[in-house]
Amino acid sequence: MLELTAKPLTPDAFASFGEVLDARTSPSFSINAGRTQRHHDLAKVETLGENGHTLINIFVSQPVSLPLKLTFLERHPLGSQAFMPLNQERFIVVVAPPGEAINPQDVRAFVTDGRQGVNYRAGTWHAIQSVLAREGEFIVVDRGGEGNNCEEYPLDITVTLSE
Numbered sequence: 001m002l003e004l005t006a007k008p009l010t011p012d013a014f015a016s017f018g019e020v021l022d023a024r025t026s027p028s029f030s031i032n033a034g035r036t037q038r039h040h041d042l043a044k045v046e047t048l049g050e051n052g053h054t055l056i057n058i059f060v061s062q063p064v065s066l067p068l069k070l071t072f073l074e075r076h077p078l079g080s081q082a083f084m085p086l087n088q089e090r091f092i093v094v095v096a097p098p099g100e101a102i103n104p105q106d107v108r109a110f111v112t113d114g115r116q117g118v119n120y121r122a123g124t125w126h127a128i129q130s131v132l133a134r135e136g137e138f139i140v141v142d143r144g145g146e147g148n149n150c151e152e153y154p155l156d157i158t159v160t161l162s163e
């Protein structure tokens, strides 16, 4: 059993797994006659394989209980997957680097602060969406198309929050 304490999510700590989506830490430029700041091109959307194309989805998820007990991580080899909360929901992120096997020492657990989203790079191992405290609504941008784009890797992980 791998036991992890989730740490606050930061762009640097997450850089090898994908991108953090956050208007507070990303550059922007003014559009719409100055009424809007555009935080432009924040993450790489990958849609690989046959008929690969981008999907825009809404996930409505029930909260997880803590400590979070995981029995697997999953990956999407053919595409990236981004989650952005619509109502400042916090969620737990558990990731491991792309590869055919997971080294338990490389698994990392993070917790978001409500203003952050994530984009998992294609092939990054991750826990399925794990929203905290209340039902959560998320914009999810990922890949549609042919082929199997969801693989699971059995791994028992318990995640706690330090707070």
Ligand SMILES: NC(=O)N[C@@H](O)C(=O)O
Pocket: 074, 081, 126, 127, 128, 129, 150
């Ligand atoms: N299966 C699905 O659409 N969602 C998962 O990939 C997830 O990461 O939550």
Ligand code: NI
Pocket: 074, 076, 081, 126, 127, 128
């Ligand atoms: Ni996923």
